[in-house]
Amino acid sequence: MHNTIRSPRRNRSHRNQGFFAPSFGNIINEILNSPLNDVVKETPKRHTRPAANIIKTENVYTLSIALPGVSKKDVQINIDKNRLTIKSSVEENSDIKYKLREFNYANFERVFKLSDDADIDNISAKFEKGILNISIPTIKEAGPTEIKIK
């Protein structure tokens, strides 16, 4: 009944151990098995800061923020000089009874500093399948310049 379950993937993944401790799967099992606990407080990892990927292509940086379950209308994107702020501030429904809560992106703020070559007048954003993609074009490829010795 209280066997250890380990996902095969997790066993393979050596680089992951520090983040999701190997016992993590067990905690979930215990939660589902015990009717009386208040597990929310004891959840070892709770993600409230959405993860971001940044991809560079030739003329555009794409900042992709993982916002599963978040509605477009709840997200604000602001640019102030070279600061790009993405945030959400939503009142939570306190009636929901969580047996386990590993994520909650109702309230967050992430701020990024854009480099000088970011074309801040032409930034665009699109929300798709729980991912907010923000495209930041670069003004031009600065590249290394060779200085000739006279």
Place this chain on the structure above:
Amino acid sequence: MNTNNGIIGIEPISRFMDEFFNRSISDIVGTDLMHDSPSVNIIEKENSYELEVAAPGLEKTDFNIFIEKDHLTISAKKEENKEESQDVDFKRREYNFYSFTRKFRLPDSVDRTSLEAEYKKGILKVVVLKTPEAKEKGPRTIEIK
């Protein structure tokens, strides 16, 4: 993968980024800080349990969900476009949900034959029903005499 630190166009500055701020990109990309197993919320309702799997960016056909004996297994596998992935220059990579498996042991109160799923806004919602016995018992308050 290009880990050239010299041309990072975007860098975090707020207190929300403290843990990353003093690291170079090569410390971040592909290290243990990356989310590559989705987080899960479990909500108990009167007649069911709802699992919310935070796995944005996938298609519903990428998922595989099944109950086998006492285990509920949720996995996903998305083929990365090879040509594309070779050219993709990640300056930061905090998540990658293309391939994962999470397993849950079901309590006795779950009906093994019930299983429904829906993928919306990057959340896979998996619903399992409680057995009729579990419903009758339900949570209750015990009066102190």
